Amino acid sequence: MLAKNNASRIRTKLLIKIAETFLNDDIENIDRLPLNLRPKDEDHNRCCVYKDRAIIKYRTMATLGHSIEDETDELKPLSVYAKEALEREEDDKPVLTVIDIACSGCIKAQYMVTNACRGCLAQPCRLNCPKDAITIVNGQAKIDPELCINCGKCKEVCPYHAIIHVPIPCEEACPVNAISKDEDGKEHIDHEKCINCGKCLVSCPFGAIVETSQIIDVIKNIKNKDKKMVAMLAPAIVGQFPGTIKNMATALKKLGFNKVVEVASGADITTNKEAEEFVENMKKGQEFMTTSCCPAYVNAVNKHIPELKPFVSHTETPMYYTAEMVKDEDPNATTIFIGPCLAKRVEAQRSNLVDFVLTFEEIGAMLVAKDIMVAECEETEFDTISEASAQGRGFPITGGVAAAVAHKVGDKAEIKVEKIDGLDAVSMKRLKKFAQKGCEGCNIVEVMCCEGGCVAGPRVLALPKKATRQVEKYVDNSEDLK
Amino acid sequence: MEKIKIEICVGTTCFVMGASSIQALEFEIPEDLIGKIEVTESRCMEFCKDHKDGHHKGPFVKINGEVMADATYDKVLDKVRAIIKKKEEN
Structure with a gap:
């Protein structure tokens, strides 16, 4: 939540x-x-x-x-x-x-004895500690932080629930151990x-x-007015602001964007190419393929599971294809991706097609600053390059990407989907295992770094549950991909 | 007992400032409040326009007609429980 x-x-x-x-x-x-x-x-x-x-x-x-x-x-x-x-x-x-x-500088020792400790005769905490880190001092158990390895056995065996786990939230949340304390006890990425x-x-x-943030760079370019500013709305936009996304299209134009396009159009290209690639790979006898549209997942493979690389689809992301269409039409246009994601920034830095990335929160702040009420703006259509399909619009929910590919593959190949819904230490291990031993009988793995999909990204404004329903409704009212 | 009316402002300002976290009440009502509250959404009620920097006071929520600034999920529930307690005492 x-x-x-x-x-x-x-x-x-x-x-x-x-x-x-x-x-x-x-x-x-x-x-x-x-x-x-x-x-x-x-x-x-x-x-x-x-x-x-x-x-x-x-x-x-x-x-x-x-x-x-x-x-x-x-x-x-x-x-x-x-x-x-x-x-x-x-x-x-x-x-x-x-x-x-x-x-x-959250405390390093992640297990702590509370005052609920009765200093009992049994002392299961002390006896079960594999590192002899627990001693009894003044009638209560005490953990030596130098010896403790955070295994949690003491917490498990305490009959009084007197030992608690005090996590370091950022370190616990990081799926790849990239954040840790420096010598001053402060976290460092x-x-x-x-x-x-x-x-x-x-x-x-x-x-x-x-x-x-790039909010200043975008405002600067909007004010300069010498470039055509094209807002590319991630499919997760649906439900992120009050009103409809057609209200949102007008609101963005009031902010100073010249064109507003739907990245779901690019998602359709991703689907088509990925389906084609999948069928070909299966013919070649490859065991499985994973999706490639989640940039955090792609980063995770490149940096931490290089052995999985051959299995990752070579198809580009919806953002890429959308920006390509925009630049094909007008090579001088400035492309701004608006989404819930921070990893997209890195993807944009690597490509020449996307100039800036803003989050829903940043665009929301700009709307508030300009006193633009989305729901009160009239409805306008997107500056559509090609009308997005139901499948493309379903990308931001877990299962949506795989479903789109399966739809397109049809009866050209048998498709057995596995989903990795959220990256954490456990799913990272599972992915590593996939690279060695295959993916447990499936042949396509959809990976979403954020549990629930992009609608639960780090910079969303709406409740993921509510946004999911609205995306589903939008999908239901859209035409199938042909 | 009459249901307590919770009206969440979902104007752009309130939404950006975090009205969505209060919308969690539309999905799950705490056990002690089941059947006792009625949650609705409202378009911009213009409380944010009442004074300078009004958007910094969002999100706004109306509880039985009374306006709450800087509303959070917890603050709303505290207020609702206080109203119920007062009613029960009377």
């Missing part, structure tokens, strides 16, 4: 403020932003209002597209960062960055390992992990 919490609200408020600042050409005042958001006489979230402000400054820095790790001078004002953001042409920053002063899924940033209760 998507739960808006205090950390995410602060982020959204700030995003709206930043969008307002740039849309209203008020950049000189950006240095005041932390003060305006945390006035002296109001409540503070952390130890004091000054730390709150310092963290807001770092959040702003990331929203302006800078990595926190790049800071060289603490005194450098936001206005200078803003100026640099407006001058840059290229974006090659890692997508995720950690605000080290916001990171609480290893970008060599990171697949940009965004699970750490969603899980951190302190909001210490943030994304570097």
